[in-house]
Structures are given as structure tokens and as C-alpha cells.
Amino acid sequence: MKQRLILLLILLSIGTAPHAQAQTLLQMLHRNDSLLTERYRSGNIDTMYIARPQAKWTFTARMNESGAEIEVEGNEQGQHFLAEMEANRKGTLSMAVSYLGVSLSAALNPAKLLGRYSDYELNFNSYGKRFGFDIIYQDAHNFTGWYDHEGMERINLPADMLKVKTLNLNAFYVFNSRRFSYPAAFTQSYIQRQSAGSFMLAASAMGQHATLEWEQETQLKMTNIAIGGGYGYNYVPARGWLLHISALPTFIVYSNTKMKFGDTRAPLHYHFPEVIITGRGAVVKQWGNKFAGMSMVYNFTNIGHEESLAVHNMKWRVRTFFGIRI
Secondary structure: OHHHHHHHHHHHHHHHHHHHHHHHHHHHHHHHHHHHHHHHHOOOOOOOOEEOOOOOEEEEEEEEEEEEEEEEEEEEOOEEEEEEEEOOOEEEEEEEEEEOOEEEEEEEOHHHHOOOOOOEEEEEEEEOOOEEEEEEEEEEOOOEEEEEEOOOOOEEEOOOOEEEEEEEEEEEEEOOOOOOOHHHHHOOOOEEOOOEEEEEEEEEEEEEEEEEEEOEEEEEEEEEEEEEEEEEEEEOOOOOEEEEEEEEEEEEEEEEEEEEEOOEEOOOOOOOOOEEEEEEEEEEEEEOOEEEEEEEEEEEEEEEEOOOEEEEEEEEEEEEEEEEEO
16 A cells, blocks of 8 residues: 555656646746846836837847948148048848847848858947947958049049958947937837937047058058047937937047058058047837837048048948837
8 A cells, every 4th residue: 555655646746747847937937037027127217208118029120231431632742632432332131039128130131142242241239228339340352433643534443452351349328318318219129208318428449451452552550549429319309200310529549550552651640630430310200019210320530631641431331120019
């Protein structure tokens, strides 16, 4: 009798163990979801101005296009020259899934799949309530453009002459984070209910290595670090609409720039003001659980002076998007 009772208890424990484990797992998932939800919805914000969406899931489809330009201007033996070159534009399609602010995305470049785009570019952006940053890396070797020299005919510059590796870093801190939201304009993880603006601190950095194969090899290497500040404003003209504009000029405080023509070195001397400027804009429309819009990020860097030698870099990205919250 005792042996039968022990066997019955063993069978019961085997039968109920999977159910108990499942219950424990469900309780753990529910507890983690509650903690994540509480963390997502909490925060020192003025809910009259900004708020979190009620939905937990957000699905966003995006179409991105980006480009880069380099302009070199100066004087050579009293004669003015100007060159402008533009890299192949990059277009991608991407899909992002976000759960309570935790996002996962994937991108596809149709031109690269068809063999029409051979450059490499990486964009990583993070826009938080107080802090945000951009990391942009590009390895491009399909620049085309032209060169003008005083007293000479314009020369068209074909592809594969210029190869450029560029790294741009931009970071900012928002003072009025209780009422002004960068994510409302760029990631839609917040909703801007009323118009508000904020002053911001900003820091920027740029590193670049360019090689030009024309008559003789020319190399340009530069490293620049800048600090400054600016202002951003979210304008809500009507319910469901948001217009954003911001400008963050930073002044270069560290510059190490070298240019080499064949065996001749020509350092670019610092000339105040040398700047890195980041501009952003966005338009967002929300209705029900859907939203759509367009955003833009533009980076401009000025090194040197036009009376001797100046290098201007322009980097931009335009994004259109459509999303659903559930």
C-alpha cells in the first residue's frame, strides 16, 4: 500500500510539473511586462505638453534617402579655384518594430541588390527625452563633379577619382525635456500635445580621410571636435499635427587637418570661426492609431578659409515614414 502511494505521488508530480513551470514563466513574463510598462510611462514630464502613446506596439515603415557633397575653394598664386563633388545618393527601405520603446529594425537597399550602388553607409540615431545622438559613417568612392579654375575651362571630374571615408558624431542635451520632445518628431515614441521649445547643449565631431587621384595623388586627413548649443521648437498648429525645426551650431575647439599633394604637405591652418552645424526638421501627422510624416537631418562642416584653402562638407538624410500603433 505504501509503495502504491509513493508511486501515485510521483506520477502526480510528473504530471503537474510542466503546468507549474508554465505558470511560473507566465508570471515572470507578466511581472517583467508590468515593470517595462511602468518604466515606459513614468518620467518627469508635463503631460499637458507631451505624453506617451497608449499602445505598447508600434510598427513603422520608412523610406530613406541620403547624400554627401564636398566643396573645396581657395586661391592658387592669386587665382581663384572651386571644386564641387557629390557622392551617389543612397536609398533604402526599412521596417521597425517597437515594444514599449525597445526597437528592432531592418533595412534593404534595392540599388545595392541590383549592383547599382557600391558605397557603404551606416546611420545610427538615438533620440531620448533628455539626450540624443547621431552616428553617421560613410565609405564612398563614386563622387562625381567639376573643377573651376580662374582663366581655365571647367573640368568635369569622373567617378572613382575621389574616395572618402567620413565619420560624423553629433550629441545634444535638452534643457526643457518636461515640455519639449525630440522623439515626438523623429521616433514617435512620444506625442507632442502643445507647442514648446528648448535650448540645448551640443557636441560634434568629424573625422575624414579623402584621396583624390588626379594628375598627382592628393590626400586630406582631418579630425575636428566642436562644442556649442542651439534651439529646437515643436509647433502644434492643430490636433494631430507637429512641425519641428532645430539648429545646433558648434564651434571647433580642436582641429588637426593635413593635406598632401604628392610629396608636398600643405597643412590647413585654423581660421575662426570653423563650425559644425546640425540642422533638423520634421512634419508629423497623427490620426487614430496611425501616423505619417517626413524628417530631415543636415550636417555642415566648414574648415579653413576661402582666401587660401577651405573645405566644406555637407551630409544629409531625408526620411518619409508611416506607422501603426496597436
